[in-house]
Amino acid sequence: MxxxxxxxxxxxxxxxxxxxxxxxxxxxxxxxxxxxxxxxxxxxxxxxxxxxxxxxxxxxxxxxxxxxxxxxxxxxxxxxxxxxxxxTFLPKPLSEEEVAELVDATIQEVGASSMADMGKVMGALKPKVQGRADMASIGALIKAKLK
Incomplete structure (x- = not known):
């Protein structure tokens, strides 16, 4: 349905x-x-x-x-x-650990190595977490990992 x-x-x-x-x-x-x-x-x-x-x-x-x-x-x-x-109509939210794993996997997937690649990572990650995690907190996590 x-x-x-x-x-x-x-x-x-x-x-x-x-x-x-x-x-x-x-x-x-x-x-x-x-x-x-x-x-x-x-x-x-x-x-x-x-x-x-x-x-x-x-x-x-x-x-x-x-x-x-x-x-x-x-x-x-x-x-x-x-x-x-x-x-109640949105998918079950992801835990912090699941979000961190997805971010790490996506960084590896797109081959990101610097802040210049943040847009690529966000673009690849957005469809995976749509409605299940806050994109602002994910952006902060990506920034921390790409420094």
Whole structure:
């Protein structure tokens, strides 16, 4: 079953359960996916849909930081609730050890030896970790290894 189909099924379940937060978040995710499909005139595959959901989670994390800085805890909690719903549709996150192993393997794979090769490593690594690890922390790890 595709990710979009899972989202639609879970939307129906949330309607039946009258879970407004889950329903609203799933509808928002489906709307974001549909918007990209309409804009690009193509149907998104699971990897592309995961990228959309990952972007939505990242946006919410940024919003939480801003809301907390402004003292708006109720809005930060609402965003955190949306993150919890979105994360149920993302693949299981990688552990730090798994990320380190993937980074090492990718550095060997592309033959990276200096910081000039960081783009190659990031490009090769991104599809492997899409939705399963934070690219910012991976970038920091790559920098440390390529010094």
């Amino acid at each position: 595709s990710l979009v189909d899972q989202l639609k099924d879970q939307m129906k379940e949330a309607m039946r359960a009258k879970d407004k937060v889950r329903l609203g978040t799933i509808r928002m995710a489906l709307a974001a996916i549909k918007q990209i499909e309409v804009d690009n005139r193509e149907t998104l595959n699971d990897d592309q849909a995961i990228a959309v959901l990952t972007k939505m989670v990242k946006q919410r994390r940024d919003s939480i930081a801003q809301y907390e800085a402004a003292g708006r805890d109720e809005l930060a909690q609402a965003e955190a609730g949306e993150i919890r719903v979105l994360e």
